[in-house]
Amino acid sequence: MPERNAGLDRLSELIVSLKDDGCLRVTKKLLNQGVAPTEIMEVCQKSLIDIGKKYESGEYFISGLIMAGDIMKQIIDLVLPWLDKRAAPPSRGRVLIGTVAGDIHDLGKNMAGAMLTTYGYDVKDLGVDVPPEVFLEEAKIFAPHLVGLSSLMTSGHGALVQTVQLLKKSFPPKNCPVIFISGAMIIEGVKKRSGADYLVNNVAETVFLCEKVIKDKFIKDINKKSSNNT
Ligand code: B12
Known part of the structure; x- marks a missing residue:
């Protein structure tokens, strides 16, 4: 080492x-x-x-x-x-990110967004203080594979939970983007309460998670669909 x-x-x-x-x-x-x-x-x-x-x-x-x-x-x-500029294909997948309503912290989110872009993801960043309904509207338009919510304050947990639940109930389970949450003050209990799929603590973990989700969930689905068609 x-x-x-x-x-x-x-x-x-x-x-x-x-x-x-x-x-x-x-x-x-x-x-x-x-x-x-x-x-x-x-x-x-x-x-x-x-x-x-x-x-x-x-x-x-x-x-x-x-x-x-x-x-x-x-x-x-x-x-x-x-940052390592990977020889990535034009897009490895779409990721929608933003900081939840009531919170203006954006350093971690920006870093994560930049890192994902560098790794070949198509990232749409909604900025800070984003209401749940805006996450939903944008998710319908952008059709992301993953949605990453940032929240750095305990007072933002309500907005975080609302956003996750709104997304979960608005998409059929099979078509719902994978939702991950991140930021200081988020603990496993908040993840459970919100129903988010993953909790990530740093950018390296975020990139790893996106790669895993795209590979396990979406590429498998594409392969399944194409083998059903043959
Ligand atoms: C810098 C800072 C600020 C800056 C923010 C500047 C900016 N442009 O973001 C300013 C001065 C604006 C600020 C304001 C406030 N702050 Co402040 N702030 C911080 C501080 C010191 C650092 C946050 C930070 O940037 N960390 C560095 C980044 C890199 O880490 P991170 O965000 O966790 O992100 C990493 C991962 O979580 C992950 N990640 C994070 N987000 C995302 C998103 C996605 C999509 C992905 C994929 C990954 C990912 O990747 C990142 C890199 O590894 C924290 C202390 C702390 N413990 O974090 C307090 C802290 C968050 N602030 C706090 C508070 C109270 C406030 C204020 C209310 C203060 C006030 N009285 O006005 C206001 C809030 C205003 C508002 N409505 O939002 C408290 C919250 C406490 C609580 N229990 O809720 C903290 C914890 C400080 C404390 N210990 O008291 N703050």
């Missing part, structure tokens, strides 16, 4: 102490040293959780969260061009 680059711990310290110049310098260095973008993203996600804890404990204020969001956006901009 390759040794972990010590710069990743340095990056984490700099993010948590909101030192934007240092963060960007270290990120560039890590990328030039060949550290995987996904590894850098994992460090960012964990560091942001630490920042969230500092906010909760009163050590940081809302300005801290805003700075963290800003730093994160700049790091994502640096990292995205380094």
Whole structure:
């Protein structure tokens, strides 16, 4: 197993102490040293959780969260061009994503969207604060294989549950897109309550899940249909 680059711990310290110049310098260095973008993203996600804890404990204020969001956006901009551009077919599948009503957090969703696009998926991003009905309307038009809902606040769980249930009841089970949910504060219990198919915790897991679902569910269906026709 390759040794972990010590710069990743340095990056984490700099993010948590909101030192934007240092963060960007270290990120560039890590990328030039060949550290995987996904590894850098994992460090960012964990560091942001630490920042969230500092906010909760009163050590940081809302300005801290805003700075963290800003730093994160700049790091994502640096990292995205380094993502592995796969020689993928024109589209591996359609994925509809968005942040649920009442929530404006979008960093994780944007990262996941960019990563899926890089891996050859056709991604439609509905943005933030998206009402359940809009997810449904867009799902009818775009006909996604998967729908990914992001929700970072406990207060957003109601909207999340409503969105999943609306989608589930509006499509016949066989034609319903596979629904996955993601974001800090989502726990297995929320997944169960909503009836979502999967809970994902990071972008690497998301890409893996999409590949698995498309392969297991949709490609199998296509093969079944074509063998029934012969
Ligand atoms: C940055 C930040 C902000 C920024 C957001 C900037 C932006 N453009 O997104 C700003 C300053 C705007 C903000 C505002 C607020 N925030 Co805030 N924020 C955070 C913070 C520190 C980091 C979130 C983040 O970006 N994480 C990094 C990303 C990469 O991680 P992620 O979202 O989990 O995503 C990963 C996976 O889950 C997955 N994924 C995520 N989404 C999706 C979607 C799809 C489709 C897929 C495929 C995958 C996927 O992939 C990602 C990468 O691995 C969190 C702390 C935390 N624990 O997360 C608090 C946090 C979420 N915020 C919180 C709060 C309270 C607020 C405010 C209400 C504060 C206020 N008083 O105004 C407002 C909310 C306004 C609103 N209505 O939405 C709380 C929520 C607490 C709770 N129990 O609900 C947290 C947890 C902080 C805390 N510990 O108290 N916030």
